[in-house]
Amino acid sequence: MTSVRNHRPPLSGNKWFFLFAILLSAACSPKVRTVPVVKKPVEKPADKPKAADKPVLKPIEAKTTVVSLILPLMLDNVRNGYSSADLKKANMSVEYYQGFKLALDSLANQGANFKLQVYDGKDGAAIHSLVANPQLKGSDLIFGPVFPEDLRPFLATFNYSRKPIVSPLSPASPALFNNQNLVTITPPLEYHAKGAATYITAKLKPKKVFILNSGFSDEKLYTSPFKRTIDSLSKHKIQVVPFTVVRGNLTPLVAKLSSQEQNIFLVPSTKQAFLMVTLRSLDTLSRKYPVTLFGHPNWEKFAFLKAGLLQRLNTHITSSDKVDYKSAETNTFIRNYRRAYHTEPTDFAIKGFDEGFYFGQLLAREDDSFRRPEQNLYKGLHNSFVLEKRPGLGWINTHVDILRYQNFDLKLVQ
Incomplete structure (x- = not known):
């Protein structure tokens, strides 16, 4: 942001x-x-x-x-x-x-x-x-x-x-x-993370939330308050699963996914190369498993992220300036x-x-x-x-x- x-x-x-x-x-x-x-x-x-x-x-x-x-x-x-x-x-x-x-x-x-x-x-x-x-x-x-x-x-x-x-x-x-x-x-970004976590906990009530990290430390500015809010509101009943994605490979997560309920993913990255590869992999995964995606508030400004792909992934973002x-x-x-x-x-x-x-x-x-x-x-x-x-x-x-x-x-x- x-x-x-x-x-x-x-x-x-x-x-x-x-x-x-x-x-x-x-x-x-x-x-x-x-x-x-x-x-x-x-x-x-x-x-x-x-x-x-x-x-x-x-x-x-x-x-x-x-x-x-x-x-x-x-x-x-x-x-x-x-x-x-x-x-x-x-x-x-x-x-x-x-x-x-x-x-x-x-x-x-x-x-x-x-x-x-x-x-x-x-x-x-x-x-x-x-x-x-x-x-x-x-x-x-x-x-x-x-x-x-x-x-x-x-x-x-x-x-x-x-x-x-x-x-x-x-x-x-x-x-x-x-x-x-x-x-x-x-x-500030912290309150975007809290807002997303609050919505997920109160409205979606999942059993797990997967955080797909790129490995860059700046993502902790989003993921740390997000996890704290999820843990606090759910009293640790919602499991937060962090996962570092390498070259778009999401195969290690397949065993943990549900084929019946929505699988909630958070992708806090704003890096174009990482997002292009990871979201394509997530799109492939969504053909077999229900996917709901939460992204960084800056995504709204990224022309390289196509609305069709984001819509297929049931993508949500937070915003503080939507008119x-x-x-x-x-x-x-x-x-x-x-x-x-x-x-x-x-x-x-x-x-x-x-x-x-x-x-x-x-x-x-x-x-x-x-x-x-x-x-x-x-x-x-x-x-x-x-x-x-x-x-x-x-x-x-x-x-x-x-x-x-x-x-x-x-x-x-x-």
């Missing part, structure tokens, strides 16, 4: 305009321009409120909330031209910013008031200088820096603040930072985004909108809800936010979806 997906088209003229707009308004963007509301947070079912009850979101006139974004806009390159890598970072930043601002616009339409500050976290030196910036210090909530290599020194230096700092896009493990104020909004483009909420967002920016929204724009709306509606309340995000659930366009507070690690979004290949497409099953 990668921090961010960089395969984006070049900046359009419209996006170049917004880069300059951000540059001109880098200090602040008070009470953002309003647009129709396009998404509301999911609240738990409740009794009809009485007249004296406090509403979830009360229009606020006096309170102004300061929100800061630290994004790699790479504005120094505007005159001299962008390299390919820097252009991807700038694209990502503008797309995220536009989605985020659209969310604040929607909340401003309900009476909330925000001062949006945007900073160019173009490199380590720029990020280091931001720590002493009094305007940044005065923020109620900070989003960024985006990349783990920038976030780590920022958190280490900005340790005097007790305000939440949101890691907006990276799924890096919070153990890398050890900061109790960090909000990891993109679920339902047929839903009414998504289509409402797309229409409003087109109206505001005259371009199509990307995944980064959708994530920016979800995060801006979720935290914006918490900031707009009269209490300090934004300091207790674990008490507030949210169903977004790309993922749900179910945050867990971990001592010394901050808040972590634990929610992942379970998807399965059906009709040559990935469908939500949980």
Whole structure:
């Protein structure tokens, strides 16, 4: 699983305009321009409120909330031209910013008031200088820096603040930072493993689960939490069978397979050569034995994995950014985004909108809800936010979806 997906088209003229707009308004963007509301947070079912009850979101006139974004806009390159890598970072930043601002616009339409500050976290030196910036210090909530290599020194230096700092896009493990104020909004790989293990234990209830390893040690980042979760939830009643596959040879497992019940396989690898050989062997095996396969969340991005093969293997993967483009909420967002920016929204724009709306509606309340995000659930366009507070690690979004290949497409099953 990668921090961010960089395969984006070049900046359009419209996006170049917004880069300059951000540059001109880098200090602040008070009470953002309003647009129709396009998404509301999911609240738990409740009794009809009485007249004296406090509403979830009360229009606020006096309170102004300061929100800061630290994004790699790479504005120094505007005159001299962008390299390919820097252009991807700038694209990502503008797309995220536009989605985020659209969310604040929607909340401003309900009476909330925000001062949006945007900073160019173009490199380590720029990020280091931001720590002493009094305007940044005065923020109620900070989003960024985006990349783990920038976030780590920022958190280490900005340790005097007790305000939440949101890691907006990276799924890096919070153990890398050890900061109790960090909000990891993109679920780390560990929670994908836990999600798959929980689904297998609760829904499929197998007697055995086979883990097909390639032998690379990095797969333990997935398999270790997967096995711990299976063992814990099943109380060791489900046998986890690790097996290192050599040249696609699965023959040693045949004696352990069932010809009547589903045989559950986990393949944690992301290596193309290994996957091509192993999945072909598993496909051959599936002609005699029922097979259900669970794969790495990055599989969705691999063009070399064909949907027909994955469908025959009854393949499931976890996801933290699956957008339902047929839903009414998504289509409402797309229409409003087109109206505001005259371009199509990307995944980064959708994530920016979800995060801006979720935290914006918490900031707009009269209490300090934004300091207790674990008490507030949210169903977004790309993922749900179910945050867990971990001592010394901050808040972590634990929610992942379970998807399965059906009709040559990935469908939500949980």
